[in-house]
Amino acid sequence: MPVESALFFETPEEIYARVFSALKPRTSPPRFAVEFCRFANPDSLARLSEGCITVRISDLLEGAPSPVHEALAYILLGKLLRRPVAPAYARRYRLYLNRRDIRRSVDLVRQIRGRKFISGPQGTRFNLETAFEELNFQYFHGLMARPLLGWSRRPSRTTLGHYDPSHNAIVISKLLDSPLAPPLALEYVLFHEMLHLRYPVQTRGARRSIHTRELREAERAFAGLKEAKELLKRL
Numbered sequence: 001m002p003v004e005s006a007l008f009f010e011t012p013e014e015i016y017a018r019v020f021s022a023l024k025p026r027t028s029p030p031r032f033a034v035e036f037c038r039f040a041n042p043d044s045l046a047r048l049s050e051g052c053i054t055v056r057i058s059d060l061l062e063g064a065p066s067p068v069h070e071a072l073a074y075i076l077l078g079k080l081l082r083r084p085v086a087p088a089y090a091r092r093y094r095l096y097l098n099r100r101d102i103r104r105s106v107d108l109v110r111q112i113r114g115r116k117f118i119s120g121p122q123g124t125r126f127n128l129e130t131a132f133e134e135l136n137f138q139y140f141h142g143l144m145a146r147p148l149l150g151w152s153r154r155p156s157r158t159t160l161g162h163y164d165p166s167h168n169a170i171v172i173s174k175l176l177d178s179p180l181a182p183p184l185a186l187e188y189v190l191f192h193e194m195l196h197l198r199y200p201v202q203t204r205g206a207r208r209s210i211h212t213r214e215l216r217e218a219e220r221a222f223a224g225l226k227e228a229k230e231l232l233k234r235l
C-alpha cells in the first residue's frame with residue numbers, strides 16, 4: 001500500500017531513478033530526462049550520454065498508470081544496464097498494451113500517422129489543437145471531444161478539410177498553414193469539419209445526406225461566414 005501511493009505521486013523521472021537504484025543499488029542514479037514523443041508505434045527507448053539517461057516514450061503511453069510506467073522502466077533500464085528483469089514487469093507491460101482500448105488506439109494512431117499525417121497538429125504557423133479548442137469553446141461550449149488532428153501531406157486545393165469518422169480524425173490541408181492563408185480560412189474549414197463530427201451523415205432510404213439541414217443551420221452561427229467563403233474562393 002505505501003508503495004502504491006508513492007507510485008501515484010512520482011514523476012516519470014522519479015520512477016526511472018527509483019528503478020535504476022533497484023537494478024544497480026551501489027551506483028548513484030544519473031540524471032533522467034523523460035520525453036513523450038509522437039511515434040507511430042508504442043516503441044520506447046533509453047539512452048545514456050554524458051551522465052544523463054534520456055528516455056523517449058510514445059505519447060500513446062502518456063496516460064498509462066504509474067505501475068505500467070514502472071514496468072516499462074524495468075524493461076528499458078534492464079536492457080540498457082544489462083540487468084535481468086523479473087518477468088512480471090514484461091507481463092504487466094504486455095497486458096496493458098493488449099487491453100482492448102489501448103490496442104485500438106495503437107492501431108488507430110499507427111494507421112493515421114503512418115498513412116495520412118506527416119506531422120501532428122503543430123503546423124508551421126498554426127497548431128490545430130489550439131485552433132480546435134478555441135472553436136470548441138466558442139461554438140460548442142467546450143464540450144466536443146477532440147478527435148485526432150493533423151495536417152495533410154500535400155497542400156491540397158480541392159480538399160481543404162476532411163473528417164474521417166472511421167478513424168475519428170480531422171485532416172486539414174497544409175495549404176491553410178501557408179504564410180498566405182488568413183487565419184479565418186483555417187478557422188472556417190476546421191469549424192466545418194467539426195460540424196461533420198457533430199452532425200453525422202444521415203441515411204434516408206437510398207439517400208445519404210452529408211450536409212444535413214441541421215449542419216447547414218449550425219454553420220450560420222460562424223462569425224464571418226461570408227468573408228470566410230470569399231477567402232476560400234480566392235485561395
Ligand SMILES: [Zn+2]
Nearest residue numbers: 192193196211
Ligand atoms: Zn462538408
